[in-house]
Amino acid sequence: MSSVTDNISFTCSRCGTVYEAQVYRLIDAASKPELRQKVTDGSLFLRECPSCGQRELIGGPVVYKDEHLLVCLSDRPLAVEGLDGLKGRLVGDVGSLIEKVKIFDSGLDDVPMELCKFVTRQEIGKDVNLKFLRLEGADHDIIFTYPESGAMQMLSVGFNVYEDCRGIVSRNPSMSAEGFARVDREWVEQFIR
Ligand SMILES: [Zn+2]
Known part of the structure; x- marks a missing residue:
């Protein structure tokens, strides 16, 4: 192609x-x-x-x-x-x-990443649209961006949060995205009740 x-x-x-x-x-x-x-x-x-x-x-x-x-x-x-x-x-x-x-x-997967974004939104207590930007530093901190008050904010989250989310996903086979999947906030929230 x-x-x-x-x-x-x-x-x-x-x-x-x-x-x-x-x-x-x-x-x-x-x-x-x-x-x-x-x-x-x-x-x-x-x-x-x-x-x-x-x-x-x-x-x-x-x-x-x-x-x-x-x-x-x-x-x-x-x-x-x-x-x-x-x-x-x-x-x-x-x-x-x-x-x-x-x-x-970055060698990551979007399913645990969406869960990681959910956890991070809960943690900071803000209903914001987080986007993954990059991994940073020797510890692979996860850098998110989000719009707030007309400016782009940056937020750093420990890689352990992503690893915990990856563990949760691997223990829950229903959280797999088969075929052409729309993996976004709504998709991940259907598993969190
Ligand atoms: Zn013009």
């Missing part, structure tokens, strides 16, 4: 210029570190107006694939045949797609 792109016409929301930009439909990032970098830093999902420089987000639908993952960003289920051992995930927005890639690139 190789990447598939389209040229799409956009209208700049600031100055009204109509311009064409390249949009990815299939991102095949397996053994393409520079393409993967553009996914994780978000630049692949930005278009820029040639007249005024206004940058805007490109949404879906798009399919991302690498050696671990097949992620579909789409508002309806896609028919994809066979995952060939890849993790299949459905996401509803670009930020969630980027987060999935970062989680698996």
